[in-house]
Structures are given as structure tokens and as C-alpha cells.
Amino acid sequence: MSVDEALLRALTPEVLGVLVRRGAGFAPAEDAVQDALVEALRVWPADPPRDPKGWLITVAWRKFLDATRAETARRRREDLVDVEPPPGPASTVDDTLQLYFLCAHPSLTPSSAVALTLRAVGGLTTRQIAQAYLVPEATMAQRISRAKHTVSRVRFDQPGDVATVLRVLYLVFNEGYSGDVDLAAEAIRLTRQLAAAIDHPEVAGLLALMLLHHARRPSRIAPDGSLVPLAEQDRGRWDTAAIAEGVGILQAALARDRLGEFQAQAAIAALHADAPSAAETDWVQIVEWYDELARLTGSPVVRLNRAVAVGEADGPRAGLAALAELDESLPRYTAVAAYLHERDGDLVTAARLYAEAAQKALNLAEREHLTRQAARLNAHQ
Known part of the structure; x- marks a missing residue:
């Protein structure tokens, strides 16, 4: 045996x-x-x-x-x-x-x-x-x-x-x-083990967050190895059982009214998972959760992600206004600016910013993705 x-x-x-x-x-x-x-x-x-x-x-x-x-x-x-x-x-x-x-x-x-x-x-x-x-x-x-x-x-x-x-x-x-x-998968196993050893809403929040993110894993990478943005992922490939488990764990944690950063992050992930399509995402509620997360953490990275959500909820100009309040040296700042300018119809600026963001990317997959975005816009000019 x-x-x-x-x-x-x-x-x-x-x-x-x-x-x-x-x-x-x-x-x-x-x-x-x-x-x-x-x-x-x-x-x-x-x-x-x-x-x-x-x-x-x-x-x-x-x-x-x-x-x-x-x-x-x-x-x-x-x-x-x-x-x-x-x-x-x-x-x-x-x-x-x-x-x-x-x-x-x-x-x-x-x-x-x-x-x-x-x-x-x-x-x-x-x-x-x-x-x-x-x-x-x-x-x-x-x-x-x-x-x-x-x-x-x-x-x-x-x-x-x-x-x-x-x-x-x-x-x-x-x-x-x-x-x-x-x-x-090992992190999920260890977090389950921790959740069995301690009754803590943030442990549950982290487990829910991991399950919700992990559920999207099969759709994140294209057959050629390139990154697939959330809006373009095949939601039919998401693990619905993992999503259901994550949402159930999150709801039980939130009911205890001891909000922490992992519960807030899981709530955002749950809203993405709950949307039948990218167009049907409840961006207004996601912005509200980012507000909670920013209050809990004070993190500029959270505010950067919030600017993207504001751009989806209230339009790209509002997103750019939120972005302008942040430090341009933040990781992914340029990539977010490129995306919001593209959404606003300024393809020339967006292409330039995508190329700049590619040079600053921290890993090869992200660099290649941003380079393709710049090439795509340049091809349409």
C-alpha cells in the first residue's frame, strides 16, 4: 500500500x-x-x-x-x-x-x-x-x-x-x-486547520478569501500562458462549490459583527464571484467595501484598487480623479491610469501608459500582458 x-x-x-x-x-x-x-x-x-x-x-x-x-x-x-x-x-x-x-x-x-x-x-x-x-x-x-x-x-x-x-x-x-x-492549496489546508483550532472571524475571513480567489484559478491563464483579466475570464470554468463554501463561511463571519480586513477583501471577492458577467458586477457595493477596507488598513494599495472600482461605478473620469489623489510611485499606478484613460477614450495616452507600466511590471506574465495591451491600442490608432 x-x-x-x-x-x-x-x-x-x-x-x-x-x-x-x-x-x-x-x-x-x-x-x-x-x-x-x-x-x-x-x-x-x-x-x-x-x-x-x-x-x-x-x-x-x-x-x-x-x-x-x-x-x-x-x-x-x-x-x-x-x-x-x-x-x-x-x-x-x-x-x-x-x-x-x-x-x-x-x-x-x-x-x-x-x-x-x-x-x-x-x-x-x-x-x-x-x-x-x-x-x-x-x-x-x-x-x-x-x-x-x-x-x-x-x-x-x-x-x-x-x-x-x-x-x-x-x-x-x-x-x-x-x-x-x-x-x-497548501495555504488553504493550513488555514482550514487554523480555523479548526481557533474560533476567530478573521481566520474565517481569510479562508473565505482564499476559496473565492482559488475558485477562479482555472480561468486565469490562457492556453498560451498569458494572463486573462477578470472581466474576460470564462465564468463557466469557476469552481462553484468553492465559491458557495467561501460565501457561506464569509456570511457566518460577517454576522459576528467584528469586521476585519480579510473579511472585507472576501466580501469584494464574493461580489465578483456573484456576478453572472463582468457587466453585471455590483461596482457600487464594491466601492463601499473598499471604503471599509481603506478605513481598516489605511493602505494606499487599497485606495488604488478603489480607484478602479470608482471608475467602473461612476465612470472613468471619477476613477481618474480618485487616482490623482495617490502617489504615482505606487506599484501598478501606471497600469491603472492606462486602463482608466482607455475607458475614457484617450487611446494615445493609454497606449503610452501601458508601455510604461510594462517596464515597471514585477513579473514576466504581467509585463507581457501590459505590452500586449499597448500593442493592441497602437494597432488601432
Whole structure:
């Protein structure tokens, strides 16, 4: 039989939590759990355990003990390694939430928090994470090692910041797909797991946002690899089950009247998903949600996106007026200006701005899309 890798990854944070609660340091405990996962992949196909979690805890604890005994300089652990906990059913205490907090600790850089979360909570290997982020495995191993060292002095039961965890998970989600790991799907899995561990409307808001965005994924890229703007996407290819689930989760969160930025973003995504066509989008309500989002975050990027919505709701001149209040150095400012000028009928200015925006684009797909937009308008002049 084959090993259920999804089960292994789901059990990873629970097993790691047990080791840390028993007194193992976070870094050596995490190494021991990874060793146990490798052992499971080797042993389970021929001899599957009746209690997978209990098996992993037993093997990981022994791996930890072996490593600690070999590290003779660590005398302070001698009392710990002399007594192995008696066999019995696996602990029912779930420390998953504490692991989320620890792996997204404010002392870590965003990239380190993402890597540590994917390994310690997600159960991914260093190689998989390195592939997903297109960096050498040795580089990722160093990043994870430094992150583990940084959080090794943090008390495991110390209260954490949910907002920081959510930002880390959203960073993972926005990486999309690379290598043999679908990071968007992994982020959704981890956010579901977090939602099961904590009753928080913003966790629900982020999960809803991810589901609503992910539902449009099949229609975002054309067969030739080019980007397909939202207005041009084939809505028949959207995942209606994911949309329905996302909307249901969002409605339950909003009913609690504790609005946060992820709930507001999900509300905007839900309005796009609810429209049968681009022309039937409720842009007036979207502008209202952007107003809420701007109030919550103060983000100039939110106000930039709001200018697009204003242009759709009240006309391109109104959108350009809203845009004029913002800093021209904002990412995508020029692209938004190009779009609104095109909507206003000024094709010469729009073509020039599309070409300028292409030069400023942060990735190849966006650059090619903006270049095609400029070429399309120039061909009609």
C-alpha cells in the first residue's frame, strides 16, 4: 500500500507539539519529527500502524532521545533523556495553534516565517519548500535553521498574534503553484486547520478569501500562458462549490459583527464571484467595501484598487480623479491610469501608459500582458 502523505502532513504539528510539551527544544524536536516522517515513508507501506499518530510520536521521541544522548555537551538534558514516557495512547492535547504562533513569531522575517510554517506546521520537506520558492535547497535549509534558532528561546505557551499568522498564510497563498507543491492549496489546508483550532472571524475571513480567489484559478491563464483579466475570464470554468463554501463561511463571519480586513477583501471577492458577467458586477457595493477596507488598513494599495472600482461605478473620469489623489510611485499606478484613460477614450495616452507600466511590471506574465495591451491600442490608432 502507499503512504497517505496528506495524513502525515496533517499529523506533523500535533506530533511536534507533543515533543515540545514533553520538554524537547523546538529545533531538535522539529528535526526529530522530520526524521520520523522519513521513517514512516519507509516502513508504513509494508507495515501500516494501527495508531499513526502514536507511532509517529514514539519514533520521533526516540529520534530526539538518540540525538540528545549523542550530544554529550548538553548536560542539562540528562534528566530528560533518562526516562522515556511509558507507552500508551497518544496525547489528545492539540498544540497546533501554538505552533502557528511560534512559526509566525514577530521576531522572524516574513520569508523565514513562511518557510518555518511550511516545514513545522505543513510537514513539507526542505527540498519541497526550496522547489516551491525556486531557491537552492541549501539556502532554504539555512533559512529554516536560522528561523528555528530564533524561536528556540520563545516560550511555547506564550500568547501569539493571530494577525501575524494570517499574514504569513496569505503570503503562502499568493505564491500560487511552483515545483511539486501547490502552495495555494497548501495555504488553504493550513488555514482550514487554523480555523479548526481557533474560533476567530478573521481566520474565517481569510479562508473565505482564499476559496473565492482559488475558485477562479482555472480561468486565469490562457492556453498560451498569458494572463486573462477578470472581466474576460470564462465564468463557466469557476469552481462553484468553492465559491458557495467561501460565501457561506464569509456570511457566518460577517454576522459576528467584528469586521476585519480579510473579511472585507472576501466580501469584494464574493461580489465578483456573484456576478453572472463582468457587466453585471455590483461596482457600487464594491466601492463601499473598499471604503471599509481603506478605513481598516489605511493602505494606499487599497485606495488604488478603489480607484478602479470608482471608475467602473461612476465612470472613468471619477476613477481618474480618485487616482490623482495617490502617489504615482505606487506599484501598478501606471497600469491603472492606462486602463482608466482607455475607458475614457484617450487611446494615445493609454497606449503610452501601458508601455510604461510594462517596464515597471514585477513579473514576466504581467509585463507581457501590459505590452500586449499597448500593442493592441497602437494597432488601432
